Amino acid sequence: MGRTTNGRPKKDRPTEDEEMGFGAWGGYMAAKRAKLLDQFHHAEIEKVSDIFKSVAIHVNGLTKPPADTLKNLMAAHGGEFHMYQVSGTTHIIASNLPNVKIKHLGSVPIVKPSWITDSIELGKLLDYRRYLLYTNQSVTQPRIDFPVIEKASSNKPVASSVAETNDLSKIVEKSLIILEKDVKKGVFDQIRRGPTKTAADPKFLEEFYNNSRLHLISTLGAEFKQLIVQMREKSDGKFPGREDLICLKGKTTSNVLSGSVIMHIDMDCFFVSVGLRNHPELRGKPVAITHARNGQLMMNNAHRKASREQEFEMYKDRLPHGVISRVDKLDVNSSLSEIASCSYEARKCGVKNGMFLGQAIKLCPELRTLPYDFEGYREVSNTLYKTIASYTLDIEAVSCDEVYVDVTNILKETGLTVDEWATHIRNEIMNVTRCPCSAGFGANRLQARLATRKAKPSGQYHLQADDVEMYMSDIPLADLPGVGYATLAKLGNLGLNTCGDVQVTSLKVLQGMDKRPLNFHHERKSVSAEVNYGIRFKTVGECYNFLQSLSTEVYGRLDDIGMRARCLTLKLSVRAADAPVETAKFLGCGICDSLTKSVSNILVNSAEVVFREVKILYDKLNPPFVDLRGVGIQLTKLEKNAPLNKALTKFLNQPTKKVETITGVSNKPSIEASSEKNCTENNVKISAKTKDVVKSKRGRPKGIRSSAGRVQKNGTNMSLNKYFGQNKNVPRSEKIPSQKAAPLNEEIDLSVLNELPEDLRNEIIKEYQLEDKIQVSVPSTSSDVKNTEQASKYPENLNLKNESETNKWIQSSERPSEFDVNMIAEHFKQLAIDREIDVLKVIFNFLHRTFSDLNCHWHNAYYSMVNVVQQGMVMRYGGTLMVDRKFGCCGM
DNA sequence: ATCCTCCCCTAC
DNA sequence: TAAGGTAGGGGAGGAT
Numbered sequence A: 001m002g003r004t005t006n007g008r009p010k011k012d013r014p015t016e017d018e019e020m021g022f023g024a025w026g027g028y029m030a031a032k033r034a035k036l037l038d039q040f041h042h043a044e045i046e047k048v049s050d051i052f053k054s055v056a057i058h059v060n061g062l063t064k065p066p067a068d069t070l071k072n073l074m075a076a077h078g079g080e081f082h083m084y085q086v087s088g089t090t091h092i093i094a095s096n097l098p099n100v101k102i103k104h105l106g107s108v109p110i111v112k113p114s115w116i117t118d119s120i121e122l123g124k125l126l127d128y129r130r131y132l133l134y135t136n137q138s139v140t141q142p143r144i145d146f147p148v149i150e151k152a153s154s155n156k157p158v159a160s161s162v163a164e165t166n167d168l169s170k171i172v173e174k175s176l177i178i179l180e181k182d183v184k185k186g187v188f189d190q191i192r193r194g195p196t197k198t199a200a201d202p203k204f205l206e207e208f209y210n211n212s213r214l215h216l217i218s219t220l221g222a223e224f225k226q227l228i229v230q231m232r233e234k235s236d237g238k239f240p241g242r243e244d245l246i247c248l249k250g251k252t253t254s255n256v257l258s259g260s261v262i263m264h265i266d267m268d269c270f271f272v273s274v275g276l277r278n279h280p281e282l283r284g285k286p287v288a289i290t291h292a293r294n295g296q297l298m299m300n301n302a303h304r305k306a307s308r309e310q311e312f313e314m315y316k317d318r319l320p321h322g323v324i325s326r327v328d329k330l331d332v333n334s335s336l337s338e339i340a341s342c343s344y345e346a347r348k349c350g351v352k353n354g355m356f357l358g359q360a361i362k363l364c365p366e367l368r369t370l371p372y373d374f375e376g377y378r379e380v381s382n383t384l385y386k387t388i389a390s391y392t393l394d395i396e397a398v399s400c401d402e403v404y405v406d407v408t409n410i411l412k413e414t415g416l417t418v419d420e421w422a423t424h425i426r427n428e429i430m431n432v433t434r435c436p437c438s439a440g441f442g443a444n445r446l447q448a449r450l451a452t453r454k455a456k457p458s459g460q461y462h463l464q465a466d467d468v469e470m471y472m473s474d475i476p477l478a479d480l481p482g483v484g485y486a487t488l489a490k491l492g493n494l495g496l497n498t499c500g501d502v503q504v505t506s507l508k509v510l511q512g513m514d515k516r517p518l519n520f521h522h523e524r525k526s527v528s529a530e531v532n533y534g535i536r537f538k539t540v541g542e543c544y545n546f547l548q549s550l551s552t553e554v555y556g557r558l559d560d561i562g563m564r565a566r567c568l569t570l571k572l573s574v575r576a577a578d579a580p581v582e583t584a585k586f587l588g589c590g591i592c593d594s595l596t597k598s599v600s601n602i603l604v605n606s607a608e609v610v611f612r613e614v615k616i617l618y619d620k621l622n623p624p625f626v627d628l629r630g631v632g633i634q635l636t637k638l639e640k641n642a643p644l645n646k647a648l649t650k651f652l653n654q655p656t657k658k659v660e661t662i663t664g665v666s667n668k669p670s671i672e673a674s675s676e677k678n679c680t681e682n683n684v685k686i687s688a689k690t691k692d693v694v695k696s697k698r699g700r701p702k703g704i705r706s707s708a709g710r711v712q713k714n715g716t717n718m719s720l721n722k723y724f725g726q727n728k729n730v731p732r733s734e735k736i737p738s739q740k741a742a743p744l745n746e747e748i749d750l751s752v753l754n755e756l757p758e759d760l761r762n763e764i765i766k767e768y769q770l771e772d773k774i775q776v777s778v779p780s781t782s783s784d785v786k787n788t789e790q791a792s793k794y795p796e797n798l799n800l801k802n803e804s805e806t807n808k809w810i811q812s813s814e815r816p817s818e819f820d821v822n823m824i825a826e827h828f829k830q831l832a833i834d835r836e837i838d839v840l841k842v843i844f845n846f847l848h849r850t851f852s853d854l855n856c857h858w859h860n861a862y863y864s865m866v867n868v869v870q871q872g873m874v875m876r877y878g879g880t881l882m883v884d885r886k887f888g889c890c891g892m
Numbered sequence B: 001a002t003c004c005t006c007c008c009c010t011a012c
Numbered sequence C: 001t002a003a004g005g006t007a008g009g010g011g012a013g014g015a016t
Helices: A029-039 A067-076 A114-122 A159-163 A168-184 A187-191 A204-211 A213-233 A240-249 A270-276 A302-318 A344-348 A357-363 A374-389 A408-414 A418-433 A445-455 A465-473 A485-493 A540-560 A607-621 A646-652 A720-724 A751-755 A758-767 A803-811 A818-834 A837-851 A859-877
Strands: A056-059 A080-082 A091-093 A262-267 A287-289 A368-370 A395-399 A402-406 A437-442 A460-462 A526-531 A563-575 A592-599 A628-640 A679-681 A684-687 A691-694 A703-706 A710-713
Touching (some): A067 A080, A067 A114, A204 A540, A213 A374, A262 A445, A270 A287, A287 A344, A374 A395, A374 A418, A408 A418, A418 A437, A418 A460, A445 A460, A445 A465, A526 A563, A540 A563, A540 A607, A540 A628, A563 A607, A592 A607, A592 A628, A607 A628
Parallel strands (some): A056 A080, A056 A091, A437 A460
Antiparallel strands (some): A262 A402, A262 A437, A395 A402, A526 A628, A563 A592, A679 A684, A684 A710
C-alpha cells in the first residue's frame, strides 16, 4: 500500500504551491504513449505530462482498466491517486457502481475510467462531465462510512486501457447523450454544491472526520491498542524477526540483565516525516503540516476583523495565569489553521505542534507547508507495528507513532546489547517506513520515555540505572507525562521548573520509580464522539438531525467493539455570553461554556436508545441552539455484550412490554400495588406510575402493567446493585462472566424451560421458535409422583417442582400463600445458583412475563421471587440481573 | 467512608 | 477560511 509496484513513491503531488517545475514536461503528451506502455513494466514511472495536474482520483470497485493501472497512469500524467476518498479527492472513478454504494460517495463526481484513458489518448484533460457514470443519486440519511482499502488488482498491461475507446466521434456522441441526461436530472447541481459544510449538512460528519487529524490520531491509537490485544490472543508464540536475528548473530553468551528493559519508540515529527517521503527536496527545511496553504489571509470584512480581535482578547483573559497565549503574536489576518506537525528545522525557529500557521509564519517566514496525507499515516503506523510485532508482542500501544516495548526477552535470547538492538530495530523501521524514529531505553516506561527525549531526533539512548537521579534532576517538569500547560503554569508560579527543583517533595514519581508494568491488555472504559467544529444550526430540526447522526456514530463505535453501555453523557459547548457570534477561526467553536449532563442505569444497546436519551438530556439542558458550538456524546460503564446466540437473542428481543425499567425491588411483597399509588418500603420509594393496558400475547390475563419496582432517586433510577449494596470495589468487567456463559454461536442450554409448567413452556417454545433447541433434555417429571407432602417440606426440598404442582400455583385463583411464594422463589434461586447467566435471563424473563401483571394473583409475590433470584445471582456472580424497559432483562 | 455527577486536565 | 477528537485519570462537592 502506498507505493506503486515498482517501489516508487505513490505520489507526485502537483499542487499549486509546490513549484515542481512540471511545466518543463508540458509538451510531451501523446507522442510519449508508446514509451508509456513500457513504463509499467519497468522500475520507474516517469512523468510524461501533467494532464491531470489538478485531478485526484479515488477508484471505487472494479474498473477497466483496473485501479492499479489507473494509479500508474495518474502518476505518469501528473495526477493524484487516493486509496481512500478524502476531501482532496476530485473524482471518483468507477465502471459499475450499484446504487447502494452511490449514496456514500457525496458530491464528488463519479466518472468512468475512459475519461482517464481518453484524456491521455487525446493528450489533454477532457471535460469529465461527459464521462459521468450516471445513476439516480438517492438522498438518504448519511452514515459514516470510511472507505476500505482496495486490494491492488493484478498488473494488467496498459494497452487494453488505452485501446478501450479511440473513436473520437463515438466518444463525443456518447458523451453528449450522457450529458443531456445528466442535465435533466440535475446532477450538476449536486456536483457543484458549495464545498463548505456545517453540521447542518447531512454529509458533515463524514467529511469532517475525513479531514480531522485529531480524530485520526485518536482512532488510530485505539485501533492499535486493540490490534495488540488481538495479535496476542492468536499468537503462536513465534517471532520470525527474532529468530532471524538469532540466526544472524549466532548463539552468543547471553548477556546478564538486571531487571527488565523497556524500550520506547517514537517516530520523529511523524506527519512531517511521512510527508517528506514524497518531497525529498524539502528535507532539511522548516516544514509544517497544515490544512491551510497561506499564513496570512486578506480579511476585508470589518465586522469579522472586530470579532476576531474581540475573541483574541477574551482568549487571553481566559487562560490560566502564567500561560502564554497562542494568539499572542497573531494579527487579524493570520491563518488560524493549526500545525499538526513540524520539522526540527521549524522547531528551531520556535514553531511548535498545535501552533496557528499565522504565528508560525511570523516566527519562521521560510516555513513550507505540506498537506495532510492520512493514508500515509495509516500505512506507516501499520508498518511500524508490524515490524515490532515480528520480534515480540510485549507491546503497549501508545498511539499511531509511539510504542512501549518490553525488550527484556529479545535481549536475553539474542544476546544483543541494548545499543546493538536499538540500532538494528531503528534501521529496520527506517528501511520499511522511510521515516526516522528515536528509541529510548530504561528500567521502566517513564525512564524509557525520558531517554527518548534525549535520543531525539533520530537517535537512541539508554538511561542506565545509576544515572537516573542525575538525569532526572535536569528534566524540565514540562517533559513529565501528565504535566501539561495548566499544571506547568501552576508549578511555574511556585518557582518550580525542573525535576531537581521538586525532587525533595515528590521523590517517588520524580526519581523515575514508575513501577507499573506495561499494559498489553487494553480494555476500553468509554466510547465517545465529539464535534466542536462546524456546529452552526439555523433550526432546531438541524440540531436534532445532527444529534441523531452523532448518536448513530457513537453507537456504531460501541457496537464495533462488542459492548454496550449503562451510562450516557451529553456534552454541549455553547457560545460564551460575551463572545462574538462570528468565531475567529472559520467554523471554529470560539470561546464557549461547557455544559454536561448524564444519565445512568440505562441500557444502551441501540442507536435509538442513544438518541432517545440524548434528546432527553438535550431538552433538560435546553441550550439556545443557535449558540451551540460543540456537541459530544460519551458512553461509559461499558459491559461486554452477551455472546451471540440466535435463539436467546430472539427470546430476549421479545416485543416491548410497556413496563418501565425495574431496577429495584422491595424485600417484601407487601405492596398493595395499585397502579397510581406510590409506596415506600424499606426506605425505598417504589412508584407505580406508568400504566398501560397490555394485551397478553400468550393469552394470559389482560391487565395493567406498572412500573412498580423502580427506585426513584432525584428523578433518576437507582440500580438494584446500589440498592442491595453489591458491586463494591469490584470492577464491572470482572463481574461479567460473559465467557463463561454460552459460548459464541453455540446453542444455549434451554433445558430450564423443561422445568416450567407445560402450557407455559409450550407457549414459549412456540412463540420463540425454540422447537429445535429444546428437545435435548426432557426431564422425567411425567412419572414423578405428585407429592404435596414432600413439597411442603420446605426448605429441604429445593428440587424441581413437578409440572402440575407449578401449574396449580400459577393457575390458582387464590392469592398465593407466603409459603408458596417462598417455595417457588427458593426453587428459582437454586436455579440461579446452578445455571449459567444466559439461562438466568430466561428465568428472569419468565418470572417477569408471567407474574408482573397487576391483576395476576402473583403480582406481589413476583417481587419477592425476583428478590430471591437476585440473591442467587449475587451468590453466583457477585452481581444482579437488571430488567430493562425494552427487553425482558439484559444482563448483570 | 464511599458513591455519583460534573467538571478539568492531559496525551497523542 | 478550516476540519478544535478521544480516552482516561482525577478532583470538588453533594448525597447517602
